[in-house]
Amino acid sequence: MIILGIDPGYAIVGYGVLDYRNNHFSVLDYGAITTDAGTPFNERLEIIYDRLCEIIDRWKPEAMSVEKVFYNNNAKTVIDVSQARGVIMLAAQKGHVPVFEYTPLQVKQSVVGYGRAEKKQIQEMVRRILSLEKVPKPDDTADALAMAICHGHTGVSLMSGTLRMKRGI
DSSP: OEEEEEEOOSSEEEEEEEEEETTEEEEEEEEEEEOOTTSOHHHHHHHHHHHHHHHHHHHOOSEEEEEOOOOOSOHHHHHHHHHHHHHHHHHHHHTTOOEEEEOHHHHHHHHTSOTTOOHHHHHHHHHHHTTOSSOOSSHHHHHHHHHHHHIIIIIHHHHHHHHHHHHTO
16 A cells, blocks of 8 residues: 655645555655745645645555644644645545544554654654664654554554445445
8 A cells, every 4th residue: 555644734744655565664755845935825835735746646645644733822833734734635635545634642652652752752763664774854754754654554454444334344
């Protein structure tokens, strides 16, 4: 199964594409979609959408794993990230990619085995699980890979259950 993990944002959208087969991950691609601060917000959203559509067209993921947005102290940031999430979800919908959402707690538990893990612990486990020489940068990229790992560890059973339900099994 090809999984596209996304760490949503509007300045930086981390992405990671993993192939998950027989309980083993293979890295296909990862990086970040970046937009400049001086660019009008609507153009930033368009850049995110267009670039993500290119990634979806190239890799044809069978699932997209996206972090759920949680409220922090800055309401404007939450609103802007939510708008970016909207174009991310639209790209998935247009590309016929099912979307699975996970909380930061779920990702930490899945990747590290501890819900209160620190960012550095998660990044190191991503590096180890994927047999990478170093932690991917920027941090948003490592977070996106963690999202994909989380789906591989927990979401595959959700997907097969959904398919069984659709088939009446």
